[in-house]
Amino acid sequence: xxxxxxxxxxxxxxxxxxxxxxxxxxIVTVTVSLALLGAGLLVQQQVxxxxxxxxxxxxxxxxxxxxxxxxxxxxxxxxxxxxxxVSDLIYVSKDDAYEEAQELFEGQDEVLASIEPDFLPAxxxxxxxxxxxxxxxxxQYAGFPGVADISxxxxxLDRFFTVMDAFRNGAVAVAVLxxxxxxxxxxxxxxxxxxxxxxxxxxxxxxxxxxWYVRLPFVLEGMFAGVIGALLASGLLxxxxxxxxxxxxxQIVFIxxxxxxxxxxxxxxxxxxxxxxxxxxxxxxxxxxxxV
Amino acid sequence: MLGSSxxxxxxxxxxxxxxxxxxxxxxxxxxxxxxxxxxALSNIDLDIAKGEFVFLVGASGSGKxxxxxxxxxxxxxxVGEIWVGGKRLSRLRSWRVPTLRxxxxxxxxxxxxxxxxxxxxxxxxxxxxxxxxRAAIERTVPEVLELVGLGxxxxxxxxxxxxxxxxxxxxxxxxxxxxRILLCDEPTGNLDPTTSxxxxxxxxxxxxxxxxxxxxxxxxxIVDSMRRRVVELEDGALVRDQTRGVYGYGS
Numbered sequence: 001x002x003x004x005x006x007x008x009x010x011x012x013x014x015x016x017x018x019x020x021x022x023x024x025x026x027i028v029t030v031t032v033s034l035a036l037l038g039a040g041l042l043v044q045q046q047v048x049x050x051x052x053x054x055x056x057x058x059x060x061x062x063x064x065x066x067x068x069x070x071x072x073x074x075x076x077x078x079x080x081x082x083x084x085x086v087s088d089l090i091y092v093s094k095d096d097a098y099e100e101a102q103e104l105f106e107g108q109d110e111v112l113a114s115i116e117p118d119f120l121p122a123x124x125x126x127x128x129x130x131x132x133x134x135x136x137x138x139x140q141y142a143g144f145p146g147v148a149d150i151s152x153x154x155x156x157l158d159r160f161f162t163v164m165d166a167f168r169n170g171a172v173a174v175a176v177l178x179x180x181x182x183x184x185x186x187x188x189x190x191x192x193x194x195x196x197x198x199x200x201x202x203x204x205x206x207x208x209x210x211x212w213y214v215r216l217p218f219v220l221e222g223m224f225a226g227v228i229g230a231l232l233a234s235g236l237l238x239x240x241x242x243x244x245x246x247x248x249x250x251q252i253v254f255i256x257x258x259x260x261x262x263x264x265x266x267x268x269x270x271x272x273x274x275x276x277x278x279x280x281x282x283x284x285x286x287x288x289x290x291x292v
Numbered sequence: 293m294l295g296s297s298x299x300x301x302x303x304x305x306x307x308x309x310x311x312x313x314x315x316x317x318x319x320x321x322x323x324x325x326x327x328x329x330x331x332a333l334s335n336i337d338l339d340i341a342k343g344e345f346v347f348l349v350g351a352s353g354s355g356k357x358x359x360x361x362x363x364x365x366x367x368x369x370x371v372g373e374i375w376v377g378g379k380r381l382s383r384l385r386s387w388r389v390p391t392l393r394x395x396x397x398x399x400x401x402x403x404x405x406x407x408x409x410x411x412x413x414x415x416x417x418x419x420x421x422x423x424x425x426r427a428a429i430e431r432t433v434p435e436v437l438e439l440v441g442l443g444x445x446x447x448x449x450x451x452x453x454x455x456x457x458x459x460x461x462x463x464x465x466x467x468x469x470x471x472r473i474l475l476c477d478e479p480t481g482n483l484d485p486t487t488s489x490x491x492x493x494x495x496x497x498x499x500x501x502x503x504x505x506x507x508x509x510x511x512x513x514i515v516d517s518m519r520r521r522v523v524e525l526e527d528g529a530l531v532r533d534q535t536r537g538v539y540g541y542g543s
Contacts, residue, residue, distance in 0.1 A: 004420070004423060007420055007421075199404065199406065200406055202404070203404055203406065203417070203418075204417075204421045205393070206364070206393060206398050206404075207393065207394070207398075207417075207418040207421060207422065207465070207469070208390040208391065208392075208393035208394035208395075208421075208422050208469075209390060209421035209422060210387070210390045211387065211390075213421055213422075213423070214421075
C-alpha cells in the first residue's frame, strides 16, 4: 500500500503543478460558485428563522364596523369559536384598543393626542392553528355582516420575504451556472493532464492496471480543486456573514439572525457538492482515455 | 449441454474442452472488419500450444497488428471466439480485462518506455500499477534486468540507451510479471541486424522458460534463421501455417 499511496500522491501533485494556471482558475471558479450557492442557502436559513418566529406569533385581526349590532357581534364570535381553524380568540373593544394604544405610545404625547377614545375600531384578534391558512379564514369572514376589514400581519412580512426569496433564487441560479462552468473547467484540466500522460495511461492499461487505478489520481486531482474551492467559499461566507450580519444585528434587534453555526452547517454541503461535482467531471472526461 | 452448466463460474471452467489445456491461444473462425470497411482478419482458425514460439508474417496491412490487438482485447472480433490462457474473451467483462493483460506481456516496435523514468522505474512501474508490494518489486526487477542483460544500467534513462537496450528494457517490463504469453509486434523493426540477433536470443531464452511467444515480424533473416512455426497472413486470411517454417513471402 505504501508504494501505491506514494504513486497516487506524486501523480496528483505533478498534475496540479503542471496545470498551475488552470488549477488556480478552476479553484477560483469553484470558490465563486460555491460561495454564491452557500449565500443562497444561508439566506434561505435566515428567512426560515425569521419566518418561523413571526408566523408563530402572527394574528389575524377582524376589524368591526362601528355600527355593528350586538347580535351580529355575538353571532360572529360564536361562529369564530366553532371554527376549527381558530385556536384562540380575543375580543378587543374600542376601549381596549384605546388603552392598548395608550400603552404602546406611552411618552409620545403628540401621537396620543391625535388618538380619540372613539378613533380605533373594535376587533377580534384571531390566532390560527395553521397561520398558512390565513386566506381561508379571510374568505370565510370577509362578507360577514358587521365586518369592516380583515388584516393579517403576514402581508407586511410576506413583502419582505418575497424580496429575500428572490435574492436566494437569483443567487442559486447564478451559482448553478457557475457550477456548470466549474465542471467544464475541471473536465478540461483533467483532460489536458490525461492527454499529457496518455503514453503512461496506455502503458498502465497494457500491463493490466485496473481502470480505477488509472483513474484515481485524476479524480483525486479534480476533487482537490473542488474541496479547496469549497473551503475557500466557506471562508468567504464566514467573513461576509460576520460583517453583514454583525452590522444588521446592531440595528435590527427584533429579528433573530443566523450565525457561525449556520455557516458551519452549510460548509459540509459545499464540500460535498464541490468534491462530488469535481469527481463526476473528472470521471466523465477520462472515459475516452480509458478505452485503450 | 454447455448452456445448462453455465450458471456459475467454476462450473463453466469445468466444461472447458480438453484442448484448452494444451492450447494457450485459440482462435475459432475469427473475423474482424473495421468501421471504415477495411477487412483486417477473415475466418481465422488457429491453435497455439503452451510453450510454442510462433512467427506471424505477412505484408503491412495483412492483419498482424489486429491479431495482437484481438489477443489483448484491445479490439473485439465481429465473428468468432478467442480463448487466451483459458479465458474466453467474448465472455470477459471489461473490468476483468486487466486480469487478462497481467497474464500477457507486450513488446512493441517503438518500445513504449516512459522517458522521465529510469530503467529500473520503467520496469517497476508495471508491477506498481498492478499493486505489487514494494518488497516484491525490489526483488524481481533486478532479477529481470539481469536476465535481459541490463543489470548494470538501473539508473539510466531511456534516452541514454541504444535502441537495442531500450527494447531490452521493454522486454524486461513485459516479462517481469512472468506472463504465460509474450506478444511482440515487430520488436526488431527499429533495430539493426546485429542488435536484432541479440533481441532474438533474449526472446528465445524467455521462450525456453516455458513462455509462449507470438511475434509479428517483417524480418526475413530472423524467421529463416530461427526455424520456428510460421503463420502467414495475407489480406486478413491465414494462408500458411508451417512448423519449422521460413519467411517465404516475397521469395
